[in-house]
Structure formats: structure tokens, C-alpha cells
Amino acid sequence: MKCTRCRDSAELKLRAHNAAFCRTCFFEFFERRVLRAIERGRMIEAGERVLVAVSGGKDSLALWDVLARHGYATVGFHLALGIGEYSARSREACQRFASERGLQLEVTDLRAQDIAVPDLAWAARRPACAACGTAKRHFFDQAALDHGCAVLATGHNLDDEAARLLGNLMHWQTDHLARQRPVLPPPHPRFVRKVKPLFLTSELETASWAFMRGYDYVVEECPNAVGATQLTYKAALDKIEAASPGSKLFFVRDFVERGAAFFEKSAADRSAGVCTSCGQPSFGEICGFCSLRAQLERRRAARGETRRADG
């Protein structure tokens, strides 16, 4: 197979783009698409500091790398979730990545605060991923404020967004549909703008980029991801994509450009106040995270013990 651009021998074929790339041409293609998404969406204004939430996986590390390489002022932020070996390896991957490139990385460790994800899930009697999502939202926002960042960037890729969109449509989650955008303006002056610069970049592309650039990223999945509905949606979308290349790109891009507007009204009804406990923006008197933490304290007190995930 030949590179569509330079006729050199190709390493990667992207059926969605009807193109094949050699390594050099792919690097250019990849970065240009990410940077164009940032510009078109006006995701980051000149001079703004960006908090990049890094998990240790390929997507968020690729995002951090591209932003830093192109002169954006970034702070990497890793939330150590306290999910056994997986969390230990994820944290190491982030630290290695940062030190090899001389990047600033900040880490918050949930286990050290006695609120590891398995504990929070136990307290709330909810799936780990629900508790995890609540914790991530809280600490990402907090870290952005703490480190003077106006923007929070996450590594959600095209496949993540397509799977989420399918899930939101399957359940007619109109509130979620209204907020599923690659650029989310702050609903409160204390909140930061949330952006997803990889929303049109597939995980085949981020995986190829990470491999070609020699990242030592965490390939394994979080143990809680096994059997997650998100993966069922991804598998279904993979089949559609194989039969009709470019479907995911069309699905997500056209939702953002044309579909999302139909759902916006329902989001406009919600404006945030401030959590009386932690001072962060909240839609209720107490934010989701603070009520989760309070639940954990109550359940621990009722049991007269300190439950730990590993105990």
C-alpha cells in the first residue's frame, strides 16, 4: 500500500478518510486535525493555560503531547483513582511521560484521601464508573481552578463520543445530549471551559500515533471497563464502521453541527449555583461529589469501621 500523499510505503490506512499514510505524512495529518479542531471550536484562546486530564492511556497523552509541542501552556493532571494495580501503572505511565518531556504534572491521589473509587461506589451502592465520573468531574474542575487554568481538556476521542452519543440517543437523555459538545462553556463563572480536541480523531489514529511516537502508555483497560455498556456500543459502531467507513465521523460531526441545537433548550433551563460544602459550582445545594463523600462517611460510621478498597 502506498501513502496517498507522497507515494512512499504506507503504514496505516484510514478508511474513514479514504487515505493511507506513511509515518511522516500521518504525523502531519494527525496534528493538523487536532489543531484545526481547536481553532474551529475556539477551544483555547491565546494565553490561556490548559489543564490536560491525563489517565496514562494513549488518548490523553497524545493530546497533551500535541498541545505542548505546539506551544500551549499546559498542566497535566492525573487523578489516581485507587483501583489496584491498574491505578498504580497508570500513574507511573503519566509520571514517566511527563519527566521524559519535561512537562508539569500534578497528581491527586484518592486513596491517600481515603476516598478511592471502589469505596465511593460501595458507599453509594452505584456502579464504580458512576462514582468515578462524579469524582473526576469534581477534581478536574478543582485542579483547573487551583492551577490557574481557564480550560480543561480531556482526551475523549471520536469513538468515545460516538459511543456516548449512541447511548444518549438510545435512552433519550435529552439533558446529556444538550451537553455532549466538544466545547462546553462554563455554566457558572467559577467553572472552566471544557474541551475535547480529539472528538474527530478516532482511536485507531490515537493508538497509531502513540505507537509511532514510542509512548509507553497503559494498553490495558481499567478492570471496571469490562462489560461496560460503552464497550457494547463501541462494538456495534465498529461493525457499522466496517460496513460503511466514515459513519462514526459523520454521526458525531453532524450531531455537533446540526443535531445538538435541537436539544439546547433543555440545558438552558439549568443554571448552576455554588455547593455549600466545597464551594464549587453545583446544580443543587450540595454538589454530587460532596453528597457522595458524605454517604461514604455515613456508611463507614454506621459500620464503625473504615472500609478500604483493599481491605
Added chain:
Amino acid sequence: MKVRITPQGREIEVTGVRTVHGLLAHLGVLEGTVLVIRGEALLTTDSQLADDQTIEIRSVVSGG
């Protein structure tokens, strides 16, 4: 050839497959959901394979 499947860490022996396309079909894996790695390079589906090679099939899916 020796085929390593990551992140599961499974290793299997496959013989008589001549191209990446054939290997993916043999494994029942959809094109575009994995990287096919030989040494330092990624392989496209038309790449030729030989029985004395070691290939890594690495999932590109991230979840959660």
C-alpha cells in the same frame, strides 16, 4: 508465526496465513479495531507475512 494479542497477553501460533488481511480474518478481528505491529512498524492489511515472524495485535479500544 507467533501472534501476541494485547492487552489480553494471549500468545498463539498461526500458520499458513500470508497477509495481515488473512490473519485478521483468521482471528475474527475487524480491520481498524487493532494495530498490527511487526517490530517497530505498523502493517497495513495488504502486508505480506511469513511463518517465522512475530506479530503483535494490539487493541485500540479504550473504555470507561
